[in-house]
Amino acid sequence: MPIERLLIANRGEIAVRIIRAAKAMGIHTIQAHSEADADMLAVRMADETVCIGPAQAAQSYLNIGAVVAAAKATHADAVHPGYGFLAENAGFVRALDAAGITFVGPSAETIDRMGDKVAARQAAEAAGVPVVPGSRGRLDTVEDAATVAASLGYPVMIKAAAGGGGKGIRIVQTEEELRKMAPQAQAEAKAAFGDGGLYLERAIKSPRHIEVQIMGDGNDAVHYFERECSMQRRRQKVWEEAGAACLDETTRSQLCDTAVALAKAVNYVGAGTLEYLYDSETKEFFFIEMNTRIQVEHPVTEMLTGTDLVQEMIHVAGGGKLRRTQKDITRTGHSIEVRLNAEDPxxxxxxxxxxxSGLRIPEGEGIRFDHFLYDGxxxxxxxxxxxxxxxxxxxxRETAIALLITALEGLEIGGLKTTKALHLALARDASVRADDFHTQWLEPWLAAGNLKPIH
Amino acid sequence: MAQVLSPVPGTFYTQAAPGEPVFKKPGDLVATGDIIGLIEVMKTFIEVKAETSGTFKGYMAEDGAAISAGEPLAELEA
Structure with a gap:
């Protein structure tokens, strides 16, 4: 049944984004908010608002009982979770199911399955999606480790089977190194976890982070091509592109087609993203995980393909069929997104x-600013x-970077600190312009003092 | 008399966690760089450190208080 009354259980820019999409579809919007968010832009835009608790997210945006109660009280027939907060919480989806309210996203079972790293890896392998080559199970002797490492190919990463948090992880380049380091890793794993079992995985040097946008309606699934998200600081993406200029057409097709195969295999409903590590030297890609939500960086895909992904996910959540077939989905040009954070770079x-204060937003052909700001x-x-x-x-890509510089120069957000200076410096950097970077590139670049104050 | 000022807006804490002792009590000797309190801002915890040495006189903001940038948090006697 098409959605008529949508509760938005999120805040900030994504709440604004969802309200715009819902209003364009003629849906009545109900914005949930904490006490600290009573004057945020999404509250001002929504048809109706409801307070769900105090400022602390644990008592408001993460409070399943409060959000479900608000949805019931406002007679919402569906809830959009945005990203973060309850977006990938299967318990939340079950609570909505029990209340007869539609969740804009996949089923609780799919969230559970794809949220479990081992189960997700198995589902990916079954669908023909390549995963990082690794040992099948735990290895107890150095001899076993050497045999497996030879089949994986060096360099390999030695991990504690029981582990986590980086304890016992070593990267070795040769069998000689492996024979020396494996006993140390075993001892460290034994000391840290009481279990000296090891696990081996192929080490991918300087990988790129590439992800594929998929959309499913429960019967069929399509992809909206890939995004390049290697520019990261502390595992947080800061700059994202669509498409990935480093891919050739053959690799791109394999990457996207196998992603669709996985989406179909799990009867996926809604927007989802498959994340991969990509080795640009060997042109190999390896599945790492699936995110079962709309992502922060979805606009680059929208700009590349001319599709409103948020509207499409609301449409399929309401029982609609996918409105675009794979052959209708084409990519044009190149798109870049940069995240403006309230941080001092x-x-x-x-x-x-x-x-x-003094908010100035750049406008023009090919420029978009998704935000939740207003003066005051x-x-x-x-x-x-x-x-x-x-x-x-x-x-x-070249014209997109030139336009990014123009747009950044036209953007003013007064009254607080922002990361604008970082993005201007990146856009002018020779390596970035040459598309020569990877997931471990930005932090050393910053540590080397490449970002200088402008006087 | 020297004041310790907040470098950022956020929520001020006088102890590392609920139930933990306060960082400083009146009369405590404070060395430059000693932690006076914590500020939680945008899901990040920032340590507030003394920029001078002296004797701790007292907190000027309560534990859990919302504070703005530049607001005095504590007083030291040189």
Whole structure:
């Protein structure tokens, strides 16, 4: 049944984004908010609002009971979770199911299955999606480890089978090194976890992070091509592109087609993302995990393919069939998104919220700014630091970067610190312009002092 | 008399966790770089450190208080 009354159980820019999509579909919007978010932009835009608790997310946006009660009280027939908070919480989906309210996303079973790393890896392998080659199970002797390592190919990563948190992890280049390091790793694993069992995995040097956007309606699934998200600091993406300029067409097809195979295999409903490590030297890609939600960086895919993914996920959640077949989905030009965070890039990215003033937003062909700001808005210190996302689209990567610089120069957010200076420096960097970077590139670049204050 | 000022807006804490002792009590000797309190801002905890040495006089903001940048948090006697 098509959705008529949608509760948005999120905040910030994604709440604004969902309200825009829902309104364009003629859906009545109900914005849930904490006490600290009573004057946020999404509250001002929504048809109806409901307070779900105090500022602390644990008592409001993460409080399943409070969100479900708000959905019932406002007669919502569906809830959009956005990203983060309850977006990948199977217990939340079950609570909504029990209340007869539609969750805009996949089933609780799919969230459980894809949220479990081992189960997700098995589902991926079964669907023909390549995973990082590793030992089948635990290895107890150095001799076993040497045999498996030879079949995986060096370098290999030695991990504690019982482990976690990086304990016991070693990367070895040769069998000689393996024979020396494996006993040390065993001893360390034994000391840390009381279990000296080891696990081996092929080590991928300087990988790129590439992900595929998929959309399913429970019967059919399609992909919306890939995104390149290697520019990361502390495992947080800061700059994302669509498509990945480093891929050739053959690799791109394999990557995207196997992603669709996995989505179909689990009868996926809604928007999802399969994340991969990509070795640009060997052109191999390996599945790492699936995210069962709309992602922060979805706009680059929307700009590349000319599709409103948020509307499409609401449509399929309401029982609709996919509105675009695979052959209708094409890619044009190149798109880049940068995340504007309330952080001071000159001071180790210290979070720095404040009251917004002198807001100036760039406009023009190929420029989009997804945000939740207005002059006089006091950005609360209780939530994450994302203020907005500046997205540009050009006929190729080079023109997109040029447009990004123009757009960044036209963006002013006064009253607080932002990461604008980081993005301008990146856009002007020779390696970035040459598309020569990977997931371990940005942190050393920052540590080497490449980001300098502008005087 | 020297004041310790908040470098950022956020929530101020005078102890490392609920139930833990306060970082400083009146009369405590404070060395430059000693932790006076914590500020939680945008899911990040920042240590507030003394920029001078002296004797701790007292907190000027309560545990759990919402504070703005530049607000005095504690007083030291040189």
């Amino acid at each position: 000159m001071m180790q990215f210290l979070p720095f919220p404040g009251q917004v 808005y006091q950005v609360p210190p209780f939530y994450d630091s994302l203020l907005g996302k500046l997205i540009v689209h050009g006929k190729n």
